[in-house]
Amino acid sequence: MVSPLIFCLLDLQDYIDSGIIESYLLGLAPADDIVMLERMRYIYPELETEIAMVEYRLQKITEEGGVTPPAIVWNKIAAQISWEKPPRNKGQWPENPTYILQPQNHTMTVSIWWRCAFIAMGMIIIALLASTIYFYNRFHQMEDRFLRMLPNMEQHQQTHR
Numbered sequence: 490m491v492s493p494l495i496f497c498l499l500d501l502q503d504y505i506d507s508g509i510i511e512s513y514l515l516g517l518a519p520a521d522d523i524v525m526l527e528r529m530r531y532i533y534p535e536l537e538t539e540i541a542m543v544e545y546r547l548q549k550i551t552e553e554g555g556v557t558p559p560a561i562v563w564n565k566i567a568a569q570i571s572w573e574k575p576p577r578n579k580g581q582w583p584e585n586p587t588y589i590l591q592p593q594n595h596t597m598t599v600s601i602w603w604r605c606a607f608i609a610m611g612m613i614i615i616a617l618l619a620s621t622i623y624f625y626n627r628f629h630q631m632e633d634r635f636l637r638m639l640p641n642m643e644q645h646q647q648t649h650r
Contacts (some may be wrong), residue, residue, distance in 0.1 A: 501533055510536075510543045 512518040513526050530536045 501535065504529065505536075505539050510540055511547070514540070514544055514547060 509518060509522055509526055513523060518526070526536075530540070
């Protein structure tokens with residue numbers, strides 16, 4: 490935080506020329522500068538008129554619109570869109586060029602590492618499925634054993650009471 494004593498020492502015109510008002514109005518000022526500007530507005534009422542003037546200038550700039558680019562810019566864009574190439578010197582390319590066409594390979598190639606990863610994933614899925622079935626059967630075997638032992642346990646508890 491900046492002390493009020495420093496405010497008095499600052500030259501108001503230097504503060505205005507620093508661009509802090511523009512940054513403040515555009516929402517680009519840091520929090521410390523915003524706090525300082527709010528305090529300066531309280532101390533120097535002239536800042537209110539300066540802020541209003543800068544705000545008016547910024548609004549006028551945005552309403553006037555942009556600058557029209559030179560015509561050559563549009564010509565370059567149009568040439569790129571329609572795939573037009575600039576003319577070349579005749580000496581640069583032969584009169585009747587020879588083109589060598591190579592047939593494209595339309596088969597899809599898959600890296601050996603992707604194939605290995607796919608096989609490994611398949612093996613993991615099969616192992617998980619097998620272990621799930623195994624433990625499911627083991628659970629039901631244990632449940633059957635427990636249910637068969639339950640009447641014996643109840644009988645044993647009644648006799649020892």
